[in-house]
């Protein structure tokens with residue numbers, strides 16, 4: 001199955017907001033993005049994962065029109081960013097890597113400035129967004145006096161100001177405190193579900209992404225390796241599950257399982273881990289009990305995004 | 318409408334930038350400094366003085382008729398006479414008769430040249446050096462001695478061949494010309510002296526009068542001819558002048574008859590005008606004839622006489638336009654202001670306008686730097702600080718964003734320029750008063766018009782804005798190309814200084830006027846040259862005359878415009894393609 005076909009299978013809505021078509025970017029003979037294709041749909045939170053230098057930021061810059069792709073095109077709500085820029089980006093809100101607001105203005109003045117660029121300023125809406133990003137108490141201070149995380153929050157606020165149909169965030173959790181991360185997660189969920197926003201997030205923090213994203217794509221070396229959904233049971237195959245049993249002697253337990261079932265469980269601390277499709281929980285526990293291995297805890301776990309991610313990267317090799 | 322929002326945003330940003338306060342403070346300091354530094358040379362038309370001491374109508378009338386009054390009736394009439402003589406000399410020259418006369422006189426002198434050996438006596442040394450008029454270049458004995466020797470050698474060598482002497486003249490020999498000028502002025506100095514012991518010397522010198530005659534003739538002779546048509550026109554001008562003078566004289570006589578002391582100022586004014594009409598006609602004659610001689614010459618030839626050939630040609634043209642206009646409109650008067658030089662007063666008295674022009678030369682430069690700093694900060698600055706990214710994702714094309722930045726800086730430049738003008742004018746108004754006498758402008762050396770000083774001020778401000786606009790474009794281009802804020806500001810300011818220094822050094826070089834940035838000052842084309850005429854110091858030339866022969870408003874405007882268009886295209890194309898990191 002092509003990544004695109006896979007995606008279709010998981011999506012909830014059929015309204016395409018972002019469409020990336022054959023995007024290739026070459027910097028002085030180095031291929032940074034290699035024929036990228038994917039779509040992001042209304043109400044969907046799309047995670048964009050990849051190691052350092054994978055090309056995440058480059059793609060986001062192309063989506064925002066900061067950089068021209070060597071080949072291919074990006075459409076936002078059907079308008080080409082490359083050929084119909086003004087119409088395309090009217091539906092775009094973005095937080096780009098290293099973007100800054102004006103530090104000689106207050107946070108509020110900054111938001112007023114950006115709001116003005118879209119039309120009549122609605123002060124209530126600005127106040128609402130300030131509240132959403134949790135900056136109410138410091139919004140009238142100069143940005144110069146803000147901490148890094150506060151700046152991130154303002155940067156997020158400016159992306160939300162005009163209620164864009166597509167929100168693009170490059171590592172938005174960078175610099176946010178635990179609270180901020182949780183709030184951001186909630187905010188994004190609300191924006192996606194209530195306001196039907198399509199959201200593209202790139203991040204390194206996989207645990208974070210797992211809790212936010214509906215769909216994620218893994219990129220490395222400029223190629224999309226896989227596109228998967230991590231939302232809804234129906235989409236999960238047994239491949240993504242495993243049995244984890246906490247025992248007193250994991251090494252011994254391994255041997256026992258191997259001799260009885262012919263499979264090699266992985267050892268993780270005091271637990272042994274067996275792929276779900278290779279044995280049932282009951283089967284394993286029975287064997288262990290028979291051999292007098294003390295079982296402290298046992299459960300069927302879904303693979304974390306981290307594991308999926310590592311799998312995908314491994315498969316590539 | 319949408320674009321207007323973008324522009325409004327840019328303006329708001331400038332308003333909030335801390336640098337705005339720094340620059341405003343600097344501007345205020347500059348305004349105060351310009352007041353402290355303001356010390357213009359008084360513009361003296363020199364004509365009023367002789368009537369200053371007259372207190373009664375009769376007194377004034379007598380002064381007017383007095384033969385010793387340099388600005389009186391008789392000298393006015395002799396000016397008209399001289400004009401006539403110039404015209405007939407030109408005719409004679411056209412016929413070759415002048416040359417013949419010169420040759421006769423020369424052969425005469427060659428026989429009796431022992432006369433000017435008189436200066437071989439070292440006793441005369443002190444006399445000559447002591448009698449230089451104040452302000453005149455001091456003629457040392459050694460100088461004079463060598464000049465005389467040179468002159469003698471020249472005459473001796475031309476004993477058999479007069480044509481060779483004239484050939485030297487036309488083959489642009491500056492030294493020869495200088496020898497004549499120096500000798501004549503030294504002789505004049507001795508002649509003017511009232512020292513008792515000079516009387517004897519003067520008697521010897523009488524023989525030398527023929528040298529003076531010779532030099533006069535020499536200056537009249539030319540291988541070029543003046544069109545008969547032009548000479549007829551000049552004669553007509555003299556008739557016109559004579560008519561006006563007759564009218565004025567009648568008015569003078571009427572006032573004299575009335576003998577009402579209230580009219581004394583009008584009487585003085587009329588007396589001065591009588592002389593000025595004649596002077597104007599005389600200068601016009603002189604200029605037209607000179608222009609005819611020089612117009613066929615190479616720049617290098619003219620330069621050998623006047624140093625700055627191109628400037629001279631523009632000046633002389635401007636003078637002709639001015640004098641023709643004044644004569645034909647019966648508008649000869651000392652009243653018109655000249656507001657074109659920041660180093661001189663526009664009128665016989667210092668007034669607010671002078672201060673405004675002086676102050677704007679200083680503050681205009683500061684505002685120019687300010688706009689450059691603003692423009693660079695808006696492009697290179699935003700790029701390096703990372704704020705540009707959040708601006709570029711708005712629904713505005715990069716071209717629009719660039720245009721909004723350009724316009725916003727220019728709007729601020731305009732506001733600051735108007736603010737400075739206003740403050741300077743107020744300071745001037747309260748400390749020295751304003752003089753609203755109309756200004757005589759000569760546009761492009763070809764059209765003269767008289768207009769309100771405010772109109773000229775407006776033209777001046779527009780010229781400044783034009784200059785600033787080009788520098789802002791330059792700053793934006795450098796910002797777009799090198800993405801360096803400091804670089805953009807640095808290059809623009811250094812360029813400004815280099816240009817100012819070049820203007821001083823290369824004024825009069827043929828190539829200089831063709832350089833892209835040497836044509837930015839359009840105000841020169843509104844009549845500055847005649848302010849500088851007779852004063853060809855580099856500074857006054859820099860402020861007043863165009864740089865090269867054939868320089869015209871249109872040429873300078875187009876060259877500057879072309880520079881602007883190229884810079885703008887460069888900036889737009891590069892900025893559109895630029896990857897924003």
Ligand SMILES: Nc1ncnc2c1ncn2[C@@H]1O[C@H](COP(=O)(O)OP(=O)(O)OP(=O)(O)O)[C@@H](O)[C@H]1O
Pocket residue numbers: 027028032050051052053054055056057058059
């Ligand atoms: N202007 C450029 N010139 C040359 N190479 C570039 C340029 N910009 C990016 N690259 C290269 O493109 C690749 C992808 O960079 P990119 O910034 O998109 O990675 P990323 O996935 O965002 O990484 P990170 O997780 O570190 O932010 C890198 O190998 C980088 O060196």
Ligand SMILES: [Mg+2]
Pocket residue numbers: 056057058097170
């Ligand atoms: Mg990145």
